Amino acid sequence: MQNDDGAVAGAEREPERAGQRPEDEPNAGVVTAFGRQLKLLRLRAGLDRTEFGKLVGYAAQSVASFEQGRRIPPPRFIDGADEVLDAGGVLKALKDEVARAQYPAFFRDAARLESEALELFLYAVQAVPGLLQTEEYTRALLAMRRPLLDTDTIEQRVTARIARQDIFNRWPAPLISFVIEEAVLRRPFGGRAVMRGVLERILLIGQKRNVEIQAMPTDREDNAGVDGPFTLITHKGGDQVAYLEVQGRSILLSDRDDVRSVAARYGIIRSQALTPRETTEFIEKLLGEL
Template structure:
């Protein structure tokens, strides 16, 4: 991840010590094991108390799997850790995302508004579990099954944004070709289109389709997001080939704001877009 502000770049987020098997994840695992042993609990006994198998507990303790926030809360209480494990929760949570996306994920989680232009795949916030799993399985180089499941869990957890109150305003512009790509197979695509329809009916969500036959197109440079942070600052996020940047410079922000505004005028309206998705479902 890079921050770009008026042409100056400051690398952030590239923290290999946060990856599974090292850094904060290993430190958490060692602390967890010490607390469990101090409590006189075997892994199986402890697992029953927190709702996880002994094998999962071993993976957490050895730093091979990143523990979810719910587990950390439960473990801290069961082991009488007094907040020691909870204190690491935020850093551990960062490690659940690939390094290039961590800072964007943090901003997204508390955003007041999001504008998302998707040209390659259905946006992660709208993805079904089956669709997301198919996307991760297609990644090259191939991801380990454990990494796929971890990233899947993290992606689905991001969708808690739809339940936040006050509800953030969410705008999505999706290329028609994306809605036609049978990623994971026709059945998976059908379930994904149904998900788009369902989410698109929320009052705080607008989904628009950019038809392929449009002669004018304002964003041929690729996908991007605009994030209205909790601080009131607007930030842009761009990503290609796992190389991402957060832009805070006024010139770049205004450029992308202008592009998004033109895209909205070129795309189908929200009601036309949902009708278009229903039509695609009928064709299937």
């Protein structure tokens, strides 16, 4: 989940399209149904959008977008709306399905596997992995996409990507390992201030006991990562899948021989990279250069 968007096992999905709205994707029905249910419950409660918005902490314009299915509501809004409207869990029951609709269609299966993972091993060559990004970095990254994404889509993707970082608060804590190419850590998406923020976040997350972050120096003569980025996901039962992504297309590999090959490659890459302690010193040096 290098750029954090995936597929179904052994198959390819079409890439996302510029300015894509929720109703343009397969899960649009869930978002539309949620919006209609929300409106019915609000009207039953005798609240206009402004009154309701004040109670849940959202502007009337945002409430209208949620009701009309033009924006995907975040989990915090769904929880608050269910309580304010005395919905008895009706809205909360849709929360998981609505959450999955936040992601591009081709990433939803991978996002579900990631959220349930016991182990995650990521090799990043183009951008800082989504689990380590800051809002500012994610927004800058998405703003550079071509064809252009509209503002609502960018904000939706930012919210979804940052929400995935709840994985760091899970218990039992999953084992997470990152190997990041040096060029990624030097590429100033969004400018120096944004890059400083994301490097500081990497250092912060790297202090967690269940997380190891390693940098791969550009001057390494030996680097087994020549075939590009990938993610290994271990789920319940110990089975692994490998996630590959390039140019808006992605594949989830489940064949044991294929996955075993990717896992072996990751072990070699890891051995060739800086150690976590050396990586911390390296990133601190980069920060000093900004």
